[in-house]
Amino acid sequence: MPRGRLRVYLGAAPGVGKTFAMLGEGRRRLERGRDVVVGLVETHGRPRTAELIEGMEVVPRRTLVHRGTSFTELDVDAVIARAPRIALIDELAHTNVPGSKNVKRWQDIEEILDAGIHVVSTVNVQHLESLNDVVEQITGVAQRETVPDEVVRRADQVELVDMSPDALRRRMAHGNVYAPEKVDAALSNYFRVGNLTALRELALLWVAGKVDDQLDRYRAEHGIAGTWEARERVVVALTGGPEGETLVRRAARIADRSKGADLLAVHVTRADGLAGADPAGLARQRALVEDVGATYHQVVGDDIPRALLDFARGVNATQLVLGASRRGRFAQLLSRGVGVTATALSGSIDVHMITHAQAHKGRGPARSGAALTRTRRLAGWAGAIAGVPILTAVLIPFRETLTLPSEILFFLLMVVGVALIGGMWPAVTAAVGGSLLLNYYFTPPLGTLTIHNPENLFALVVFVLVAAMVSAIVDVAARRTREAARAGADAEVLSTLAGHVLRGEAALPSLLARLRETFALTSVTLLERTAPPGPDDQCDPEAWRIVATAGAAPCTCPGTADTDVVIDETLVLAVRGRLLEASDRRVLEAFAAEAAVALRQGRLEEEAGRARPLAEADKMRTALLAAVSHDLRTPLAAAKAAVDSLRATDIRWSGEDREELLATADESLVKLDRLVANLLDMSRLQAGVLGLTLQPLALEEIIPRAIDDLGHLSERIDGHVSIDLPDIVADPALTERILVNLMSNAIRYSPADRKVIITASRYGEHVEIRVADHGPGIPPEAYDRVFMPFQRLGDRDNHTGVGLGLALSRGLAEAMGGTLLPEETPGGGLTMILKLPVSAGTHAVPAPMESA
Secondary structure: OOOOOEEEEEEOOOOOOHHHHHHHHHHHHHHOOOOEEEEEOOOOOOHHHHHHHOOOEEOOOEEEEEOOEEEEEOOHHHHHHHOOOEEEEOOOOOEOOOOOOOOEHHHHHHHHHHOOOEEEEEEEHHHEHHHHHHHHHHHOOOOOOOEOHHHHHOOOEEEEEOOOHHHHHHHHHOOOOOOHHHHHHHHHOOOOHHHHHHHHHHHHHHHHHHHHHHHHHHHHHOOOOOOOOOOOEEEEEEOOOOOHHHHHHHHHHHHHOOOOOEEEEEEEEOOOOOOOOOHHHHHHHHHHHHHOOOEEEEEEOOOHHHHHHHHHHHOOOOEEEEEOOOOOHHHHHHOOHHHHHHHHHOOOOEEEEEOOOOOOOOOOOOOOOOOOOHHHHHHHHHHHHHHHHHHHHHHHHHOOOOOHHHHHHHHHHHHHHHHHHHOHHHHHHHHHHHHHHHHHHHOOOOOOOOOOOHHHHHHHHHHHHHHHHHHHHHHHHHHHHHHHHHHHHHHHHHHHHHHHHHOOOOOHHHHHHHHHHHOOOOEEEEEEEOOOOOOOHHHOHHHEEEEEEEEOOOOOOHHHOOEEEEOOOOEEEEEEOOOOOOOHHHHHHHHHHHHHHHHHHHHHHHHHHHHHHHHHHHHHHHHHHHHHHHHOHHHHHHHHHHHHHHHOOOOOOOHHHHHHHHHHHHHHHHHHHHHHHHHHHHHHHHHOOOOOOOEEEOHHHHHHHHHHOOHHHHHHEEEEOOOOOOOEEEOHHHHHHHHHHHHHHHHHHOOOOOOEEEEEEEEOOEEEEEEEOOOOOOOHHHOOHHHOOOOOOOOOOOOOOOOOHHHHHHHHHHHOOOEEEEEEOOOOOEEEEEEEEEOOOOOOOOOOOOOO
């Protein structure tokens, strides 16, 4: 069954109307006769949005109970069973209630797409994972619900829903976005003009990046090699030479002149390994490239100017920055060089030639030896075929004055020159041809191939042997040079791969994109077998699934690839674009092995993430059993002894003794009740099923009640709480328990002559309640350990409980959206700070970020 198509309406900010646009699209398709259902839409009480749903089929939601409260979520199975053509599902980044089939709604949508159902969904730009920290920095509001960028980038269509800041603020003022009581708070906080303008720019830039990807795919699929100047992209070529830093900075300034322009740095590694790059220089330049916000790339190519231009056209670059040649003027007369050649072939790409301190000073010592390129072999054959006859014609007028050994030396010089240029076979041809011409024109009798003098015959034979040996030596040296150069090129690419891994960029998409760039391929795909091996499954797309891919037109099975590497029985790396040489396969296999490692590492991390909660729960149970074995027994034994004594008939207790025994039993049972309650609450926290009733609370009411719960210990508490503090949002019973735990713990460790001080103050949008003692305190490095269940810092006895108080208090605080942190009390001791959010009813706070 073909996979469904995903269309996403991306909102620049809450309230711009993306849900309205999604429903409008659904109604248009319904009117065209398409089978459309509403999988889930959040109206947020907006009447105009609710009107659009009227008359449309709505799939019933699934009801879940979490912490005593009922919630409704998307019913994935019901949507798939209904099997509509199109499903409208709101809020792509939504986090499902615990107990749902998937953690995130986008995972629900993936299942529906796999069932062949088209989906139209919505998301706000602030929920994109890559922009989460940027949005928090701009607005001051952290977004807890996010969606991976790749999920939205994979969508078949992304449509931006935008609105000017002033228009959106007018919509809010008219009550079209939030309830009237929330409008003033929202307008003065999250929905300020500056915030909305910044969010709008983020959305536009993100969509522009998505459009760039689509444009690159379109150009690749249609074989369009020319540059489309839709956006400025500047490519700077690096050789590793001393001029590199100058070029990077100059290119950065060129890119800065065009707002939003991209800067890419590229280094060409020649296939023959003779690029002469300085690895240390390249490393420094790469660091500078990253510092200026550019990206670094490396490609392989024999012809450097063409490789640069191919890369520039592949990324749709508009400008190419090159350094002025470091070669001397004489060398430039013999060869035009990279800059001149690239300029001549650049077409619509603007080429900037940047001067620098090293221009025209020469490259320095070149590497010795050179491999025999096709140009050199052709030059060798030209020398053998034309050079030897020309030399013969030049020497004929002087044969009366020259001796045969002198003439042989001239011909030997010619043969050695041909060998150095063209290799063995052109030199052998020159040697044989030269020996025949020497015999015919310079060896008596002239004009015939007959040799009368044996000494002349010996000289000609030695001439041929020397020429052949020199030719063989030059050819062997050239082959060894080629092999060494090739190994050097492979080593450079593998070094880049190693650096890629060490920098933590081993994620599959990044790794495959690096491989595609290195060999200038159309696409690179990692395929995984989905069925047992079969005789014809190499060309069967149903037997394989795409694990990850980079580039356009990915391979769906190994049989459609130009080159493939079998990693193991289940994984194959398939590349498309051109046939790779056998020598390139070693590098390709290294990339393939690293891709397999990255895949397995990612899956192991996922499994470890799923196993971590189980391990923590098991650790909790083990610690619980070890701790309660004694601590439950102690109060039980005391209560039982007191009750048994009271029931004894052979002893007559006085009224005072009976009261003491009853007090002992009561105190032991109170401890036991508190211990069991703490254990149950800790268990509920671990399981995520602790019931909460969050409501506005006045501190002047909750703190006195907590102090009264301490009984006679309340005399050791000194409270200072202002009645002007705003209400907090918390659960009354749980907040009281936290305070009782904190105060009793502080009393336990505080000197008898010093009172525990409790104060409260406002800090930002939170209220901080401080419980300070003047006991021994704890070192800062042990702050985290005091919150570990079943432990006490420095305790040696087992007579004071299992140590759940602080651990439970932190868990309860976090469950209510607060925090519990320790710090040193001035003058010595420990202060526990309970931080809880301010109630929105008492002060203007940022409006809730509902997806609109």
